[in-house]
Amino acid sequence: MSEIYVTATPPTPNGDLHIGHLAGPYLAADVYTRFKKITGNNVAYITYGDDHQSYVATTANNKKIDPEEMVENNNNIVRSTLKSANIDVDVYKNPLGNNKHINYVLTFFLELYNKGKLKKKTKDILYCDKCKLNLYESFVKGKCPYCKSDSSGNLCEACGQINDPINLEQPFCTICKSIPTIKQYTGLFFPINDYKDKLNHFYSSRTTWRPQLIEFCKQIIAKDIPDYPVTYPSNWGIPVPIEGFKDQVINVWFEMYPGILESIDAHYLHQYGIRRENKHKQTLVQFLGFDNSFFNSVLHVASAFAIEKDELLPEHIITNYFYLLDKEKFSTSKGHAIWGGELLKDVPSDNLRFYLSLTNPEHMQTNFSFDDFLQTNDKFTKKWEDTINRYIEVINHDFKGIIPKNAAIHYQSSSLIQRTKKNLEKFYDLEQFSLRKASFELEDYMSSIIDYLEEKVLPMKAKDDVLYTQQVANVTYLLKALSVFTYPIMPTFSKKLMRNLGASSSNLLWNTIYDISTCDEVGNEKEFFYAWNIKTRRGS
Numbered sequence: 001m002s003e004i005y006v007t008a009t010p011p012t013p014n015g016d017l018h019i020g021h022l023a024g025p026y027l028a029a030d031v032y033t034r035f036k037k038i039t040g041n042n043v044a045y046i047t048y049g050d051d052h053q054s055y056v057a058t059t060a061n062n063k064k065i066d067p068e069e070m071v072e073n074n075n076n077i078v079r080s081t082l083k084s085a086n087i088d089v090d091v092y093k094n095p096l097g098n099n100k101h102i103n104y105v106l107t108f109f110l111e112l113y114n115k116g117k118l119k120k121k122t123k124d125i126l127y128c129d130k131c132k133l134n135l136y137e138s139f140v141k142g143k144c145p146y147c148k149s150d151s152s153g154n155l156c157e158a159c160g161q162i163n164d165p166i167n168l169e170q171p172f173c174t175i176c177k178s179i180p181t182i183k184q185y186t187g188l189f190f191p192i193n194d195y196k197d198k199l200n201h202f203y204s205s206r207t208t209w210r211p212q213l214i215e216f217c218k219q220i221i222a223k224d225i226p227d228y229p230v231t232y233p234s235n236w237g238i239p240v241p242i243e244g245f246k247d248q249v250i251n252v253w254f255e256m257y258p259g260i261l262e263s264i265d266a267h268y269l270h271q272y273g274i275r276r277e278n279k280h281k282q283t284l285v286q287f288l289g290f291d292n293s294f295f296n297s298v299l300h301v302a303s304a305f306a307i308e309k310d311e312l313l314p315e316h317i318i319t320n321y322f323y324l325l326d327k328e329k330f331s332t333s334k335g336h337a338i339w340g341g342e343l344l345k346d347v348p349s350d351n352l353r354f355y356l357s358l359t360n361p362e363h364m365q366t367n368f369s370f371d372d373f374l375q376t377n378d379k380f381t382k383k384w385e386d387t388i389n390r391y392i393e394v395i396n397h398d399f400k401g402i403i404p405k406n407a408a409i410h411y412q413s414s415s416l417i418q419r420t421k422k423n424l425e426k427f428y429d430l431e432q433f434s435l436r437k438a439s440f441e442l443e444d445y446m447s448s449i450i451d452y453l454e455e456k457v458l459p460m461k462a463k464d465d466v467l468y469t470q471q472v473a474n475v476t477y478l479l480k481a482l483s484v485f486t487y488p489i490m491p492t493f494s495k496k497l498m499r500n501l502g503a504s505s506s507n508l509l510w511n512t513i514y515d516i517s518t519c520d521e522v523g524n525e526k527e528f529f530y531a532w533n534i535k536t537r538r539g540s
């Protein structure tokens with residue numbers, strides 16, 4: 001069987017994940033992975049702590065704490081938040097001090113170097129005389145030379161363009177705020193221009209990348225692409241083991257592609273007991289914020305071409321836009337954020353997952369507001385819970401708690417299930433992947449169940465016993481299907497509903513949608529989205 005490897009961009013361990021992160025690649029990758037698992041695929045969700053990020057070094061510096069300790073603490077926090085959000089990552093490693101990871105990255109890097117694929121170049125670099133530091137990435141800020149937004153070195157989050165920090169307008173050192181001077185360094189650079197034709201060909205054959213990403217990539221390769229710095233003079237990262245560059249480390253964005261391959265190889269070896277050789281049997285699916293597009297869709301793909309090993313390419317990339325908080329960008333430094341770990345202490349993960357899906361920033365930026373979250377949540381949990389509890393009451397009252405199931409499915413129910421199934425198969429899969437559309441589809445489906453219950457089932461009670469029993473069984477079909485349909489977005493609810501239909505939730509599979517044979521005695525859990533006290537906490 002072929003394997004699917006799903007990645008979400010490695011989170012930087014300089015703090016917890018906020019709900020903007022969760023709404024982005026982490027939830028989407030989880031929903032997709034869950035869907036592929038219950039449709040019988042061999043799929044693994046991979047990410048890791050991006051320990052060698054420059055942001056780790058600058059945050060530790062600003063907070064005057066030990067970076068290694070910070071990495072360890074924050075990786076634990078991030079993992080715990082992912083767990084609280086029911087984001088089920090199969091492989092999460094820590095690169096810091098991890099010899100397997102480091103050696104794999106170095107082998108990849110040295111192979112490119114030995115094949116002459118990296119260029120030695122002397123270049124200007126910003127330097128802070130006060131901090132005695134070379135300034136790149138998070139060490140420097142200024143105005144983006146392309147869109148004039150506030151930007152860090154090397155990448156502008158606002159427009160997604162990479163920049164040479166030397167071209168930032170009004171640059172300053174993020175540690176001491178001094179205006180930098182200019183020095184020179186001789187580093188190793190990757191000439192991405194050499195792979196333009198191959199990149200162009202690759203982009204032209206993508207069927208699942210969102211249109212903005214394709215356009216972004218085509219615009220990148222339409223222009224001259226500056227040689228990309230693969231090494232920086234710094235002491236935070238994987239040290240370069242080549243004479244003449246030993247004061248340098250490997251660029252963390254370059255590290256990411258072999259870093260992911262290492263996780264895939266290790267997972268494969270663990271699963272099959274043999275080394276991964278046939279690279280055509282695997283599929284790589286990557287979820288990322290649009291601001292990281294350059295790295296995954298240009299840098300990583302070009303480095304895969306350069307290594308000439310027919311290596312696994314990101315066949316599918318699903319990007320998302322920024323999620324705003326009260327119409328403003330999430331900002332860790334300004335404290336304008338809602339932290340995943342904090343929020344999930346109060347809010348059940350399914351409620352948050354459903355809301356983040358409804359408001360997902362798929363094709364443009366969208367907004368999170370607490371009031372809207374509470375209102376939407378109240379409406380939807382009430383509607384869903386009331387309906388399911390009403391059904392359970394009917395079973396308890398009229399059928400002594402035992403679900404009637406000796407009835408054929410009515411064409412009205414089966415066509416409703418069939419239509420929803422077809423749509424969800426599109427929205428949960430890559431061709432039209434959309435958390436928004438999937439969650440709206442679930443809402444629609446639930447409304448149809450309510451109508452069915454009100455119009456077809458309940459009025460029948462006074463008219464005809466046999467028909468009434470048949471109609472109730474049809475609601476069972478609809479609810480059983482609901483428990484499967486909701487699993488990717490609301491796994492806790494899905495299993496709870498399954499249990500309350502008297503069926504086992506241990507082997508939940510997409511193709512059991514029409515099977516009510518295992519349904520039996522209704523449960524009595526009542527609270528399908530358990531009560532939460534966020535309102536009182538917030539008001540206090």
Ligand SMILES: [Zn+2]
Nearest residue numbers: 144147156159
């Ligand atoms: Zn910009």
Ligand SMILES: [Zn+2]
Nearest residue numbers: 128131173176
């Ligand atoms: Zn400084």
